[in-house]
Amino acid sequence: MADDPVTPSDLSFSPFAVSVLRAADRRMRSSDRGDMMTRYAACRAAMCALTRVDTFYVGHYIGKTTLSIPYCVDNKQFLSADVQQFGPNGLSEYIRSTGQIYRFGQDGGRRARMGWKTTENPVMDVVVVPLRHSETEEVLGMMCVESTVAGTYDDEIVRALQWLAKALxxxxxxDRSFADDLGLYELYPELDSTRPRDETEMLRTLTGELERLRLALRAIDLPDDPKLAEATRLIEDAKACGERLHMRLADTLATTHPDDPALKDNTAGLTTRELEIATLIAVDGLTNRELAERLFISEKTVKVHVGNVLRKLGIAQRSAIAYVIGAIHPSASPKEQ
Incomplete structure (x- = not known):
């Protein structure tokens, strides 16, 4: 007996899935150009809302035997970005060469488990969908969800992951077509701000991101509860680590290309603290009182630092700081009125 034909209603999403996927779509559409981390996070959040997800990752192919994994969350732990070589019989090659969806039931998870160490909770269900170019159909990468519970992912979940991959x-x-349509970078590729020009600019980008992380950690204030002692300790450790990394990056930035006249003119000899204050003024428009509260120093000390910043940058108004240090801190652009 022939299988019943698939009707459009068989492929529709439940009302809850529609609301989750619409939220993911809004989040991706509202992200800044080139902000892939926000988009990856939106895809993962949607899948976690729809089903159990023990591992989620996104990979991009580099050539025929290399997979870059910029985003991976395993058991709620964010793993470092990685680049892996893959062989001819594994999951990565299957997705790259066939461009087909992979499900656990195809081979009992054999491909999904290749290269993974045996653990107490092995992968018992998995779905991997290809990331395909919308026009050329080229397989660019993959998006994967894994579960340690068998039978977790039904057909709707597969369709949801496939839709998210297409949206991503x-x-x-x-990102690329918008710039190409305008011809923004055809003649001047060096003006593409999403691509660091050199090690110095990469250091500046990393310093800016780390600064935002450091300030976010400082804003966390847990109540004095013995049950939260371990969480408090971990946050304090993270703060200390952020401080050390920030100082090391700032020192590295200060000593990079010391003979570059343009760099000397831009930095104007600002200390790490002065650059921090200048950035907060440019990005967040903080007043002296707000700076004192944010940095846990006195308002008098802030005034001294601000005065030094203005003097070293050769300007009279703090509103001009954003224009002068824009090249130092990637997010230090003038605030819109």
């Missing part, structure tokens, strides 16, 4: 690729192509 669409956003990726929009």
């Amino acid at each position: 690729v669409w956003e990726m192509t929009q």
Whole structure:
């Protein structure tokens, strides 16, 4: 007996899935150009809302035997970005060469488990969908969800992951096509701000991101509860680590290309603290009182630092700081009125 034909209603999403996927779509569409981390996070959040997800990752192919994994969350732990070589019989090659969806039931998870160490909780269900270019159909990468519970992922979950993969690729192509349509970088590729020009600019980008992380950690204030002692200790450790990394990056930035006249003119000899204050003024428009509260120093000390910043940058108004240090801190652009 022939299988019943698939009707459109068989492929529709439940009302709850529709609301979750629409939220993911809004989050990806509202992200800044080139902000892939926000888009990856939106995809993962949607899948976690729809089903159990023990591992989620996104990979991009580099050539025929290399997979870059910029985003991976395993058991609620964010793993460092990684680059892996893959062989001819594994999951990565299957997705790259066939462009087909992979499900656990195809081979009992054999491909999914290749290269993974045996643990107490092995992968018992998995779905991997390809990231395909919308026009050329080229397989660019993959998106994967894994569960340690058998039978976790039904057909709707597979369709949801497939839709998210398409939405992610669409956003990726929009980044490029928008710029191409305008001809922004055709003649001047060096003006593409999403691509660091050199090690110095990369250091500046990392310093800016780390600064935002450090300030976010400082804003966490847990109540004095013995049950939260371990969480408090971990946050304090993270703060200390952030401080050390920030100082090391700032020192590295200060000593990078010391003979570059343009760099000397831009930095104007600002100390780490002065650069921190200048950035907060440029990005967040903080007053002296707000700076004192944010940095846990006196308002009098802030005034001294601000005065030094203005003097070293050769300006009279703090509103001009954003324009002068824009090249130092990637997010230090003038605030919109």
